[in-house]
Amino acid sequence: MSAESHADLLMATPFWIPEADLGVRCLACSRECRISEGQTGFCRTRVNKEGRLQRPYEGFLSALADDPIEKKPLYHFFPGSRVLSIGGWGCNFTCPWCQNHPISQNLPRQREQRSTSPKELVNQALEEGFQCLAFTYNEPTVAIEFVLQTFCLAKSEGLRTVLVTNGSMGARGARALAPYLDAVNVDLKGFNAEKLRQVVQGDLGAVLASIETFRSEEIWTEVTTLVVPGFNDDAQELRQTADWLAGIGRSTVWHLTAFHPDYHYQKFGPTPVSTLEQAREHGREAGLHFVYLGNVPGESSNTACPKCGFTLVERDEGRVRITENFHGLCPACQNRAAGRWA
Ligand code: SF4
Secondary structure, three states: OOHHHHHHHHHHOOOEEEOHHHOEEEOOOOOOOEEOOOOEOOOOOOEEEOOEEEOOOOOOOOEEEEEEHHHOOOOOEOOOOEEEEEEOOOOOOOOOOOOOHHHHOOOOOHHHOOOOOHHHHHHHHHHOOOOEEEEOOOOHHHHHHHHHHHHHHHHHOOOEEEEEEOOOOHHHHHHHHHHHOOEEEEEOOOOOHHHHHHHHOOOHHHHHHHHHHHHHOOOEEEEEEEEOOOOOOOHHHHHHHHHHHHHHOOOOEEEEEEOOOEOOEOOOOOOOHHHHHHHHHHHHHHOOOEEEEEOOOOOOOOEEOOOOOOEEEEEEOOEEEEOOOOOOEOOOOOOEOOOEOO
């Protein structure tokens, strides 16, 4: 079967099932919305029309950009490389601090936009010399069929594929994506299931299941926690997160990033650096080998060999320098560093 036929089949894979009285149940994310005729699901991007789930905003892009892979963030996946970053519309969470709320909480005005196809995106990546393509900026799970088709075509052309997600696809979606996916960054927004449900309308169990599934499918997986004052900056919660991550593998990369007031969440100032440093300490105490701070001016985010401390990758204000002769084995002690290296 050609890559295009394979991709078409994926596009046709129904992430929904029919229900009684012309209703449908969407299976794209763990929310599993039951959608009545003429209504949309929680994310508003998926519609029931005459008993079939339709995706009227598919292929409408909110952004298409040339990014460093470090911006995803992925620090252990071909550092210093560039990625064609694709953004769509909509989200299935409701984070009140969302820095991308103009695209995550809104839909495109179709008349003003042209829809793009997976083939066009892959061709653009190839023509512009990218080796990697990423779905990022909004939540890609709400367009999982389009993501799958694009990734399938991208893999057939030798491109690497990356997903930046809130993990809401759970184990089922993660398994569906895994054959076409090289690396993922999952946003683990907190470790208190009740708060997560109330504040961002997320399902902690599904997020954790997606992380475990990506890892067990050998997809390179990094995890990000935006440390939000008043929401998830409690020491005990951060310690629990660190312990869980260390439990699935001490080589799990954990990014702790600073919050800045945005959107509906203005009652607190930016995350104090001391809170992030304390969280990093929890990570180290839990046994994690790689914990990085993000959005902190002047903060070093070098990668050091966990065995001997030798610097493997230096990152400094957007510049990335990979130590000579480092291709995965520490040049000083020959220890293998977890990640995908050139
Ligand atoms: S992708 Fe959207 S419609 Fe489907 S289950 Fe999730 S929130 Fe509901």
